[in-house]
Amino acid sequence: MYIISLAASTAGETADKIAKAGLAAILGYAVVFFGLVLLMAVITIMGKVMASKTAAATKPAAPAPAPAAAPAPAPAPEIPAAPGSAGEVKLFDVPDKEAAMIMAIVADKMQRPLNELRFKSIKEVKK
Amino acid sequence: MDFNIVDTLSTLVRTSGFAGFFAAGGWKNLIMIAVACVLLYLGIAKKFEPLLLVGIAFGTLLTNIPGAGLYHMAMWDAYVYGVPYDATNDRMLYDAEKNIKYFDEEEFEETGIVKLTQEYKDSITQDEKELEIIAELSFTDVAHLGGLLDILYIGxxxxxxxxxxxxxxxxxxxxxxxxxxxxxxxxxxxxxxxxxxxxxxxxxxxxxxxxxxxxxxxxxxxxxxxxxxxxxxxxxxxxxxxxxxxxxxxxxxxxxxxxxxxxxxxxxxxxxxxxxxxxxxxxxxxxxxxxxxxxxxxxxxxxxxxxxxxxxxxxxxxxxxxxxxxxxxxxxxxxxxxxxxxxxxxxxxxxxxxxxxxxxxxxxxxxxxxxxxxxxxxxxxxxxxxxxxxxxxxxxxxxxxxxxxxxxxxxxxxxxxxxxxxxxxxxxxxxxxxxxxxxxxxxxxxxxxx
Structure with missing residues (x-):
């Protein structure tokens, strides 16, 4: 009888321990999510504030009235940045694949990791 | 000068690392050295995180060479558990698995003096007075008593x-x-x-x-x-x-x-x-x-x-x-x-x-x-x-x-x-x-x- 009750109490303790561990695991995962979602909100707000400040800083300089005499030359068409990149590299007649290869070769030759380099534009020189 | 070539050679053999492989549990060191070699192979030949794996593998190799004394596990255990450490025998005065303390805990807490139990005294070959017992280990003690890897491990x-x-x-x-x-x-x-x-x-x-x-x-x-x-x-x-x-x-x-x-x-x-x-x-x-x-x-x-x-x-x-x-x-x-x-x-x-x-x-x-x-x-x-x-x-x-x-x-x-x-x-x-x-x-x- 004693052995049976001892076994039952041990099983009960184990079940309690496992239940508490499950709760701690769920709470932990929730804390990580909650923390990073809050951080996401903070970064988003920070980005918006920075963008509005940049816009406000550039606004007064923009509307300078142009002299009516000579028509301003047409602005050069904006070259779209390379797709699939978080950077601002602009490609002039260079396919994505070749651009990626060029960047990898430059990084290799310079013995520097690719994420430490900033490519502004890649242009094919035609002779 | 009393010099006996047979005794000297015998002492050299007994204290060598090779003899350690034949001591109790020495085969485990051999297995760990083999594990270290496998890790070195993975790091060097297969380039698996080589910057760290090569270092870890070489640390494994060094720590498992019997008698090298580069790292003292018992000393760090004593530090972690906060119990006295016998530096002479490289033993912690506590068996964590069996929860047995080899010193009078109450007296230690009251007076700070480490009084060994009879069980521990029976298990060692030296006289109690010959032992260097560190009551409470600090990083300074580790730097004083430890090997190279103990000192690096402080970091x-x-x-x-x-x-x-x-x-x-x-x-x-x-x-x-x-x-x-x-x-x-x-x-x-x-x-x-x-x-x-x-x-x-x-x-x-x-x-x-x-x-x-x-x-x-x-x-x-x-x-x-x-x-x-x-x-x-x-x-x-x-x-x-x-x-x-x-x-x-x-x-x-x-x-x-x-x-x-x-x-x-x-x-x-x-x-x-x-x-x-x-x-x-x-x-x-x-x-x-x-x-x-x-x-x-x-x-x-x-x-x-x-x-x-x-x-x-x-x-x-x-x-x-x-x-x-x-x-x-x-x-x-x-x-x-x-x-x-x-x-x-x-x-x-x-x-x-x-x-x-x-x-x-x-x-x-x-x-x-x-x-x-x-x-x-x-x-x-x-x-x-x-x-x-x-x-x-x-x-x-x-x-x-x-x-x-x-x-x-x-x-x-x-x-x-x-x-x-x-x-x-x-x-x-x-x-x-x-x-x-x-x-x-x-x-x-x-x-x-x-």
């Missing part, structure tokens, strides 16, 4: 090396992709699933809470975080946990792709993501300051890791501390990597490493890695649906923080589905978010079990 025990490595990681990391797409943080959070599942699994397998927490953090795929947390919570498991963490990080190109292909469709994998916005220099400078302040306020126990990571990143982004950034990325990082690798390897003492628990830790580590990948992928799929197919779910698996290996795997799998797909920079967002996520997970576990 691990004090939590210095992992934090310095984090500083270097911060100085090497461009958080631009994360700032440009803050939703990456959700993927970084999702990919911590394995941490908590492995923690739960470890409890079910009979590990204590602190041990289970240290095992779980393997799923964070972040070596310094795993080492930091284990040193604080379960230092006895440091060797197996560090080896499991770094081995699985090296094996990410083998562990992740099958899961990625199983959980995503060809159509999902071939999604080309839109270019993220350009991040200004000011944003990059403000980011580490905001993140350090915010995350440390939220989970204060993350302060050493997040503080170091963000300080390193600030050095990189300010543009006025290039020399410091360069030192953090290269010189300091290399020195600390050297010390960390060899001293973590030193903890793989045969008597502690060759147990069934090590095999369980290695199995749980694999489960942790796999489920972290699954967590990231599933939330990646959810984001794919919610965004109307604009987000490639493959970037979710990069939420495990192994930087940049996990992001590279996302890039490779994405390109297999669509050769014109360039996911690398998109995957770097969740990848660096995973570093922050695993530090928060470690901070939570430290707050609960520390």
């Amino acid at each position: 691990v025990k004090a939590g210095i090396y992992p934090c310095l490595i984090f500083m270097g990681v911060g100085a090497m990391t461009d958080f631009g992709p994360l700032i440009a797409r803050p939703s990456s943080l959700i993927l970084g959070a999702a990919a911590q699933l394995g941490v908590f599942l492995a923690f739960f699994g470890a409890i079910c397998m009979g590990f204590a809470g602190k041990e289970a927490a240290s095992i779980g953090i393997i799923g964070g795929a972040d070596g310094p975080t795993a080492i930091y947390l284990t040193t604080q919570l379960a230092p006895a498991l440091l060797g197996p946990i560090a080896i499991a963490a770094y081995s699985y990080m090296a094996l990410i190109p083998m562990i992740q792709p099958p899961l990625m292909r199983a959980l995503t469709t060809e159509k999902e994998r071939s999604v080309k993501m839109e270019q993220a916005r350009t991040v200004s220099k000011t944003e990059k400078i403000v980011f580490p300051i905001v993140v350090a302040g915010f995350v440390i306020l939220l989970v204060p126990s993350t302060a050493p890791l997040i503080g170091s990571l963000m300080f390193g990143n600030l050095l990189r982004e300010t543009g006025v501390t290039e020399r410091l950034s360069d030192t953090a990325q290269n010189g300091l990082m290399n020195i600390v990597t050297l010390f960390l690798g060899i001293s973590v390897g030193a903890t793989t003492v045969a008597a502690r490493f060759l147990t069934a628990r090590t095999l369980m830790i290695i199995a749980l580590g694999l489960i942790a890695f796999a489920f972290s990948t699954v967590g990231g992928l599933l939330v990646g799929k959810l984001m794919y649906k919610l965004s109307g197919g604009k987000i490639n779910p493959l970037i979710g698996s990069a939420g495990v923080s192994a930087v940049p290996m996990a992001a590279r795997v996302s890039q490779m799998e994405g390109q297999k589905a669509n050769p014109s797909n360039f996911l690398l920079m998109h995957a770097m967002g969740p990848n660096v978010a995973g570093v922050i996520g695993s530090a928060i997970a470690a901070g939570y576990l430290l707050a609960v079990f520390g």
Whole structure:
């Protein structure tokens, strides 16, 4: 009888321990999510504030009235940045694949990791 | 001068390391030396995380050479348990497994004098007066009594090396992709699933809470975080946990792709993501300051890791501390990597490493890695649906923080589905978010079990 009750109490303790561990695991995962979602909100707000400040800083300089005499030359068409990149590299007649290869070769030759380099534009020189 | 050539040769043979292999349990040292050679092979020939694995493997080799005396496990156990240490016999005056203390605890607490039990006196060959007993070990005692690896291990025990490595990681990391797409943080959070599942699994397998927490953090795929947390919570498991963490990080190109292909469709994998916005220099400078302040306020126990990571990143982004950034990325990082690798390897003492628990830790580590990948992928799929197919779910698996290996795997799998797909920079967002996520997970576990 004693052995049976001892076994039952041990099983009960184990079940309690496992239940508490499950709760701690769920709470932990929730804390990580909650923390990073809050951080996401903070970064988003920070980005918006920075963008509005940049816009406000550039606004007064923009509307300078142009002299009516000579028509301003047409602005050069904006070259779209390379797709699939978080950077601002602009490609002039260079396919994505070749651009990626060029960047990898430059990084290799310079013995520097690719994420430490900033490519502004890649242009094919035609002779 | 009394010189007997036979006695001298006999003493030399008895005290040599070779004789140690034939002493009780000496065969375990031989097995550990073989393990060290396998790890060296994996690091050198297969290039599995060589910068750390080679150091860990050589530490394993050195610590398991009988008689070398480079690392004293009993001394560190005495330090951890806060009990007296017999420096003459390299023994802690406490058997943790049987919970037997070999000294009068009450008298020690009242007077500070260590009175040995008769059982302990019977087990040693020297007279009690000949023993050098250290009542309360400090790092100064370790520096005085310890071997080379004991002294180097102080940096691990004090939590210095992992934090310095984090500083270097911060100085090497461009958080631009994360700032440009803050939703990456959700993927970084999702990919911590394995941490908590492995923690739960470890409890079910009979590990204590602190041990289970240290095992779980393997799923964070972040070596310094795993080492930091284990040193604080379960230092006895440091060797197996560090080896499991770094081995699985090296094996990410083998562990992740099958899961990625199983959980995503060809159509999902071939999604080309839109270019993220350009991040200004000011944003990059403000980011580490905001993140350090915010995350440390939220989970204060993350302060050493997040503080170091963000300080390193600030050095990189300010543009006025290039020399410091360069030192953090290269010189300091290399020195600390050297010390960390060899001293973590030193903890793989045969008597502690060759147990069934090590095999369980290695199995749980694999489960942790796999489920972290699954967590990231599933939330990646959810984001794919919610965004109307604009987000490639493959970037979710990069939420495990192994930087940049996990992001590279996302890039490779994405390109297999669509050769014109360039996911690398998109995957770097969740990848660096995973570093922050695993530090928060470690901070939570430290707050609960520390």
